[in-house]
Amino acid sequence: MKTLLADKVVVITGGGGGIGRATALALAEQGARIALCGGHNIEKLKKTVSLVKNAGADVFDLPGDLTDNSFISSCIQQIHQRFNAIDVLINNAGIAINKSFEATSAEELDHIYKINVKAPFILCQQVLPYLRRSKCPAIVNIASVVAHKGYPNQAAYAASKHAILGFSKSLANEVYLEGIRVHTLCPGGVYTEMVKLARPDLSPEGMIMPEEIARTILFLLEQRGNAVIDEINIRRMGKPPYDG
Numbered sequence: 001m002k003t004l005l006a007d008k009v010v011v012i013t014g015g016g017g018g019i020g021r022a023t024a025l026a027l028a029e030q031g032a033r034i035a036l037c038g039g040h041n042i043e044k045l046k047k048t049v050s051l052v053k054n055a056g057a058d059v060f061d062l063p064g065d066l067t068d069n070s071f072i073s074s075c076i077q078q079i080h081q082r083f084n085a086i087d088v089l090i091n092n093a094g095i096a097i098n099k100s101f102e103a104t105s106a107e108e109l110d111h112i113y114k115i116n117v118k119a120p121f122i123l124c125q126q127v128l129p130y131l132r133r134s135k136c137p138a139i140v141n142i143a144s145v146v147a148h149k150g151y152p153n154q155a156a157y158a159a160s161k162h163a164i165l166g167f168s169k170s171l172a173n174e175v176y177l178e179g180i181r182v183h184t185l186c187p188g189g190v191y192t193e194m195v196k197l198a199r200p201d202l203s204p205e206g207m208i209m210p211e212e213i214a215r216t217i218l219f220l221l222e223q224r225g226n227a228v229i230d231e232i233n234i235r236r237m238g239k240p241p242y243d244g
């Protein structure tokens with residue numbers, strides 16, 4: 001049976017491990033074509049490429065630093081050349097800083113914002129022209145439970161995740177009537193490399209597995225009706241979605 005995602009082009013940032021790799025694999029199993037965008041650890045990216053290829057999907061990787069705007073533009077250009085389409089963007093790449101509010105430097109704050117907020121923001125802007133030509137256009141931004149809460153020693157991380165949630169809400173409203181779905185996931189502790197840094201106090205037992213996040217993303221991409229849409233301030237269908 002042909003799935004909704006068969007042959008669709010999915011761009012995933014930070015696909016070298018954790019949630020990004022699990023998501024790439026889950027979507028590859030649905031027949032999607034995958035572009036893995038960004039990452040410094042070439043070995044880990046190549047590992048994901050090999051796993052995704054084994055699942056039978058067309059995949060390529062674009063290693064590089066997402067804090068560099070020209071790298072982002074060159075990724076979009078290369079994806080255009082290879083697939084001539086983008087149907088889904090998954091903004092997954094991110095970093096955490098485990099430092100007290102007072103100990104966090106301005107440079108650290110800038111750095112975390114560049115990866116966790118600015119890169120996804122720019123990527124969303126650059127994929128929109130492609131999404132407008134897609135039959136199942138969607139963006140999934142990976143925020144965190146700290147987009148709602150504030151744990152000690154996570155001020156910079158929490159600020160960045162509140163920010164990605166914030167712009168995602170506006171974007172979701174702006175493009176809803178064009179049929180483009182914008183979702184934001186806010187997971188708690190997921191068993192990946194990052195959680196060891198972000199939440200050294202947590203033990204692995206009871207954590208979410210990356211595959212569970214991947215399945216949630218798949219669910220969101222497959223259910224395109226209104227049932228999974230929340231926080232979109234539509235007053236009446238057909239009217240501009242702004243709520244004042």
Ligand SMILES: NC(=O)c1ccc[n+]([C@@H]2O[C@H](COP(=O)([O-])OP(=O)(O)OC[C@H]3O[C@@H](n4cnc5c(N)ncnc54)[C@H](OP(=O)(O)O)[C@@H]3O)[C@@H](O)[C@H]2O)c1
Nearest residue numbers: 014016018019038039040041066093094144189190192194
């Ligand atoms: N794990 C959790 O408990 C948890 C909970 C809630 C939300 N999240 C979010 O989930 C997302 C994925 O995290 P994860 O847990 O799967 O951690 P992860 O395994 O550390 O993955 C993060 C990915 O981001 C990439 N990345 C980091 N900085 C980058 C940069 N400047 N340019 C390009 N790529 C960069 C990393 O690649 P390189 O290392 O190769 O550069 C890596 O592939 C993040 O946005 C994170 O905030 C995680």
